[in-house]
Amino acid sequence: MTGLPILEIDKISKSYGAVKAVSDVSLHVNRGEIAGLIGPNGSGKSTFFDCSTGLQRPDTGTVKLDGQDITGWSLNRIAREGRMLRSFQKTVVFKALDVEENLIIAGQMFTFPSLLSTFGIGRMSKQRISGLRDRARELIKMAGLWDVRHQPAGNLSGGQQKLIQFASMLMPEPKIILLDEPMAGINPKIIERVIETILYANRSLGVSFLVIEHNIDVVTSICQRVVVLDQGKKLVEGLPHDIIADERVREAYLGG
Template identity: 85%
Template sequence: MTGLPILEISNLTKSYGAVKAVDDVSIHVERGEIAGLIGPNGSGKSTFFDCSTGLAKPDSGKVRLDGQDITGWTLNRIAREGRMLRSFQKTVVFKSLDVEENLIIAGQMFSFPWLFSTFGIGKLSRSRVSGLRERAQDLIRMAGLWDVRKQPAGNLSGGQQKLIQFASMLMPEPKLILLDEPMAGINPKIIERVVETILYANKSLGVSFLIIEHNIDVVTSICRRVIVLDQGRKLAEGLPQEIINDQRVREAYLGG
């Protein structure tokens, strides 16, 4: 089992009316890998994520996680049982709660079925909160948010909120995270911190990643392998420098 890719997607196809948003795409993500998924706007990247993570039902194709066929599973089931999580382009946090509370809630949503089981009264509840708080604090330090951990998330910058969201995704100890444009709309300093956090999660926590990203500098610096989509089909796949030098990619994505 350990020799299998963490994620293997075969012949995935999804149409909306006459438009083939994803057309017979096959990719894989190796265990422990950070892979990039790039392409021009409208190339099918987000639809590919939707079909891979249970948000949309593919017309055909197979999705295997850790060797298990999860095609047709719901987003919630994949997250709970498969431990594959995804982000969205829109950042979502609990704005009235502080940073630490955001992470604790993210952890309890996966670990315990009912809110009361974590935040209720009694020794067991206190023990659960203590365990979640300890993990939350470790991740807050990792994300560089320690000094603002007691501030309401809504008071922080958009970039800091992205870091909260990312740290929250690490609370349930996922095997694989799919990130949809994690660097969009944030300043260079926060981009640096997001990159450091992704690398830490990969190397120290063993999390594999598939990342949609338009920032080519980030893609080439952290991704071991890059996959390119264009008009719903896989155009190219290879090492970052090979992709940058591929004339087809330059024409389709980089402007020639």
């Protein structure tokens, strides 16, 4: 991990009326790193994500992606760039389309200017579809969804749909992905698959991650560094096992 961090967030603050949801929080993610963001409910994690990814505009502070100041950019503009993507706690897939079609559509949205340019008639259109299909199939295998690739996404479990969503996010080859509670509401077997998929994307595809997660076992197994928020402020930052052993974290997050 050399050079500038892929993501630099400096002194972000956000208030809603008299409530200060995030107060002067700074955080960075190095290239090739999986960083964790933890804290009790109401600590400001999701607001911090929203301000970092254009869903909300911060009151103060700056966000730099790959050295470029993107403070105030809209969520759509940041996503359209394809370099930084984020997930939400609610899983969203095209339920009537099969797994492979979900990924192809996701790739088309970032790669080509219109549906017509991808799915129109002609040699160029066929080449585009072929390229998207090849990448989609690679990612489907990575996510362990090969046997269900032609099933409608709506027929699959919630955990499998999370894997579809995650694989779809990899279609435009992003540099960093922000994941908001990727393990929430899925069974242990699927959690193992999600972990394997994140690690594969990080090690083999070079994708950096910032992950909000309540499952401490997951945090300690995949994250190289962890930042803890409490009451909208950064409480502590460090190596996962040091963070878990920190008395301040136990009081704020783990209940002592």
